Amino acid sequence: MTSVIEVSGLHKAFGSTQVLRGIDLTVDSGEVVCVIGPSGSGKSTLLRCVNLLERPDVGKVVVGGTDLTDPDADIDRARRRIGMVFQGFNLFSHLTVLDNLTIAQRKVLRRDRSEAEHTARHNLARVRLADREQAMPAQLSGGQQQRAAIARALSMDPEVMLFDEPTSALDPELVGDVLGVMRQLADDGMTMLVVTHEMQFAREVADTVLFMDGGLVVEQGPPTQVIGAPQQERTRSFLARVLHPL
Amino acid sequence: MALTGRQRRSAGRAAQYLLLVAAVVTLALMANWGDLQRGFFDLAVAAAQFPDIVTTALINTVVYTAVGFSFAFLLGLVLALMRLSSVGPYRWIAAAYVELFRGLPALLVFIAFGFGVPIAFHLRFTTLSTVMLALGLVGAAYIAETLRAGIQAVPTGQIEAARSLGMSPGRAMVSIVIPQAFRIVLPSLTNELILLVKDSSLVYLLGLTGAQYELAKFGRDAMNTSPTLTPVVVSGLCYLIITIPLSYLSRSLERRGGAAARTPEVLA
Ligand SMILES: Nc1ncnc2c1ncn2[C@@H]1O[C@H](COP(=O)(O)OP(=O)(O)OP(=O)(O)O)[C@@H](O)[C@H]1O
Ligand SMILES: [Mg+2]
Numbered sequence: 391m392t393s394v395i396e397v398s399g400l401h402k403a404f405g406s407t408q409v410l411r412g413i414d415l416t417v418d419s420g421e422v423v424c425v426i427g428p429s430g431s432g433k434s435t436l437l438r439c440v441n442l443l444e445r446p447d448v449g450k451v452v453v454g455g456t457d458l459t460d461p462d463a464d465i466d467r468a469r470r471r472i473g474m475v476f477q478g479f480n481l482f483s484h485l486t487v488l489d490n491l492t493i494a495q496r497k498v499l500r501r502d503r504s505e506a507e508h509t510a511r512h513n514l515a516r517v518r519l520a521d522r523e524q525a526m527p528a529q530l531s532g533g534q535q536q537r538a539a540i541a542r543a544l545s546m547d548p549e550v551m552l553f554d555e556p557t558s559a560l561d562p563e564l565v566g567d568v569l570g571v572m573r574q575l576a577d578d579g580m581t582m583l584v585v586t587h588e589m590q591f592a593r594e595v596a597d598t599v600l601f602m603d604g605g606l607v608v609e610q611g612p613p614t615q616v617i618g619a620p621q622q623e624r625t626r627s628f629l630a631r632v633l634h635p636l
Numbered sequence: 637m638a639l640t641g642r643q644r645r646s647a648g649r650a651a652q653y654l655l656l657v658a659a660v661v662t663l664a665l666m667a668n669w670g671d672l673q674r675g676f677f678d679l680a681v682a683a684a685q686f687p688d689i690v691t692t693a694l695i696n697t698v699v700y701t702a703v704g705f706s707f708a709f710l711l712g713l714v715l716a717l718m719r720l721s722s723v724g725p726y727r728w729i730a731a732a733y734v735e736l737f738r739g740l741p742a743l744l745v746f747i748a749f750g751f752g753v754p755i756a757f758h759l760r761f762t763t764l765s766t767v768m769l770a771l772g773l774v775g776a777a778y779i780a781e782t783l784r785a786g787i788q789a790v791p792t793g794q795i796e797a798a799r800s801l802g803m804s805p806g807r808a809m810v811s812i813v814i815p816q817a818f819r820i821v822l823p824s825l826t827n828e829l830i831l832l833v834k835d836s837s838l839v840y841l842l843g844l845t846g847a848q849y850e851l852a853k854f855g856r857d858a859m860n861t862s863p864t865l866t867p868v869v870v871s872g873l874c875y876l877i878i879t880i881p882l883s884y885l886s887r888s889l890e891r892r893g894g895a896a897a898r899t900p901e902v903l904a
Contacts, residue, residue: 482812
């Protein structure tokens with residue numbers, strides 16, 4: 391199997407706070423990797439280092455064969471192949487849903503309008519928003535906004551999708567729709583790196599689960615092992631807190 | 637007998653109304669209405685201002701303001717981007733420009749342009765391009781600050797989303813940040829347009845021919861032939877015809893912007 395993401399020896403500090411202290415991570419083509427761990431453990435920072443929204447201090451990030459940590463790497467070009475979905479949706483607030491999906495296709499990939507709209511509509515249908523293409527983001531529910539954001543990333547035909555707690559900002563009754571779309575994506579064979587607190591999702595959809603704490607990968611393996619039968623004490627106490635909060 | 641809180645409040649309000657009525661009545665009795673009307677608003681003199689005050693002066697004021705504002709907007713945008721640049725000297729130049737032109741009276745800038753620049757550079761600008769430069773240079777300083785604040789008010793998440801889709805910093809600025817910043821500052825820009833309408837009255841310093849008169853100069857000039865304040869009052873009313881709708885526009889834009897931000901998440 392070919393690996394889409396290869397991270398090795400990744401370190402990142404903000405000022406004097408060491409946030410990542412040596413992360414190694416491989417995501418193979420078609421694989422779904424879920425990252426779990428307590429707040430502040432560096433999950434978002436890891437994800438943001440993968441598409442260089444944060445520049446790593448030490449270590450290597452290779453995506454689709456391109457070394458992004460090479461100072462000469464064309465980051466903008468590499469990012470076209472890396473879809474990212476944010477906790478706060480970040481739909482472009484001045485554009486309709488359809489324009490949100492077409493703008494980067496047209497300005498970055500130089501697709502013409504009809505091709506961009508065709509791709510956009512195909513992806514809106516995938517996230518079950520075909521009827522809302524003329525809506526403004528503020529007119530959509532959080533769940534609809536997040537599905538539109540997923541469709542926006544998909545419209546660039548990425549090789550891999552990064553998700554940073556995509557359902558954490560949603561009302562509980564809207565979480566299912568978004569997770570459903572992500573599950574469908576995984577079934578379609580998309581390569582995915584997902585930071586999540588949804589243990590049920592990780593258990594059922596992930597091929598590999600990675601538990602992070604204090605800027606290190608503490609434990610990784612199939613969900614049956616990491617969530618079902620954790621080997622490390624830190625993993626066990628984290629899961630106990632997440633699965634049985636009361 | 638002690639008053640309750642509510643009684644005390646309504647007594648206080650009644651006293652204020654009484655004071656107001658007394659002041660108005662006193663002024664009305666003191667004023668010489670006949671003289672006032674002849675001095676400030678003589679109907680015959682007012683009628684004599686038309687149609688020139690509209691076909692020449694009002695139109696010139698609008699044209700001067702429009703060219704000045706267009707130039708001010710473009711230069712202001714460049715200055716705002718310079719202030720946010722990662723290149724130090726750009727930031728310093730823009731900051732110095734803003735401080736200089738915000739700190740100087742527009743009057744001085746106009747004098748400098750009317751007399752200094754042609755002498756210094758042996759250039760003869762047309763009146764319209766001098767107006768455009770002088771009004772634009774003054775307006776740009778304010779618009780630059782407004783646009784800079786607007787650009788900085790665009791949430792970073794919008795920029796990160798744009799970059800994560802492969803947009804370059806410049807592309808993200810043009811396609812995502814500036815359109816949103818523009819929406820944010822539209823009410824303030826309208827206010828700056830109002831200021832520029834009024835500053836356009838300084839154009840007289842450039843030395844105008846009759847056909848180039850704008851409202852203020854037209855009014856003052858008409859006072860020479862009919863020595864009452866009426867022409868100035870009429871020209872003032874013409875300014876208000878421009879500025880009051882703009883100020884309503886600004887306020888309704890502000891309200892609409894606020895409403896959009898407050899739109900409930902679920903409308904679907
Ligand atoms: N831009 C930044 N500047 C300074 N400190 C930062 C920055 N981004 C993150 N941090 C710090 O790095 C640490 C890890 O942050 P990170 O967002 O990666 O954690 P996380 O695992 O995603 O947590 P959460 O589950 O709360 O999202 C935190 O202590 C955070 O305060
Ligand atoms: Mg996070």
